[in-house]
Amino acid sequence: MSTMSSERDFNEIIMSLARKRGFIWGPSPEIYGGSSGFYDLGPLGKLLKNRLENQIRAAFVRANFWEVECPTVSPREVWQASGHLEGFIDPVTQCRKCGQVYRADNLISEKSPETNIAGQTADELTDTIIRIGLVCPSCGGELGPVQAYNLMLQTRLGLDQEAYLRPETATTTYLLFKRFLTFFRDKLPASVFQIGKAYRNEISPRQGMLRLREFTQTEGQIFLLEKDEIDWPQFHDIQNDKLPLVTNQAQQKGKFEPVMTTMSDAVKKGYFQKPAYAWCVHLAYMIFRQMGFSDERMRLRQHLPTERAHYAADAWDIEILTDSFGWVECCGVHDRGNYDLSRHQEFSKQNLSVKVEKEQVVPEVLEIAFGIERPLFCLIDNSFRSESKERDTDWLQFPPEVAPIQVAVFPLMGKPELLDPASEIFSDVMDAGFVAQYDVGGSIGKRYRRQDEVGTPFCVTIDYTTIEDGTVTVRDRDTMEQVRVRKDNLTKVLRDLVRGTIQFDSLK
């Protein structure tokens, strides 16, 4: 991620708008000075997050995943088995003079980009710091030895049982594997997903909403056998879809521009070894499309072997292009092999294998994982439109399906003959399942402006013509144009507009 000053300024514009309009507050708790890495969602931020979660749920359920929910705290032995106690670490170094703590790898790459530190241990990083003469960026002091710093938040159960807040939801899902086998009547593949809080004790989180110590993670898991990974019938449904891919080979040639590639070509050319894994990458892509991201601002980037997590056999990320930070990693799709179930079988001494032709086999796992706060921030960033001649305010062009408020309803004036029909129409709109807001305060222009500021795609106004002929005006946020619609047809028209099955122009 680049840190050019203009980009930092844009992030400040987005964050101050998000604060002012009730999307994101913090760092939290604000009245006590705030701890970095923690944010509150205001009323509109929470509505936006709910809408994103709805899209995510719908996509997983449509793909035949079942939702589960697990505790956020687990005892030490779970994290020992999962590898997080040993492997979920950042290398850190502390200034001997001013006490400031830094991520050693980031500091080296920042100050000396030509130095290759891929795969270096803590001791090797210490040597590198001495060799290249790196000092504390804030005071010029000597940097101390690099130490492995575990990112898990520790807590205690009862008096003295060591426990940790989960750094990812996935591990807690794997612990249920025996139960899943019964639930799915011993049939694989089986797919489940979880949406819930996870925690990472980042050493000094910067970049606002992108580095959080507490966040909401979404992950989908497919348990399957090796033969299913190759023989995956659902792949045929998606093979002609084109995705914006950036392969490992392309990156090694210095090419980071996404190339629209059909899934069948991607498998033929060997970008994906396994159709089931390719299907997972496609599903993750579809989830991001349904959250409102466009192809122009998305790319799917394969991890270089040096970037992969301790459990990953292959990994692709979804990245979103922002005006605040450039490309931002938002989602990982991992081929976790049978690492997790094997480890939990070994440590729990429970049988987590299935019988395949008289042999006991530990199933493979494919995973889609992402925090919701990053796409939430990226969507605000991508939806920002600055003030123009036509509109005297900065506004937000959220895709209608995920806009925090989808429809606003106004009586033209606060007169009783208008208030009654207006509140009736407001009820109809709510009953039809929209997130709607009723507003009677101020001039109609001011009320439109307030809705533009929070990205409401459609406003419905009840005026004196409504009483005469039973029509209302529907105002389109993007064009600021209005049409009259019969009120008994209103909720159907709104539903078509929000889904995008009709265009506003066609109503004129």
Ligand SMILES: [Zn+2]
């Ligand atoms: Zn210092």
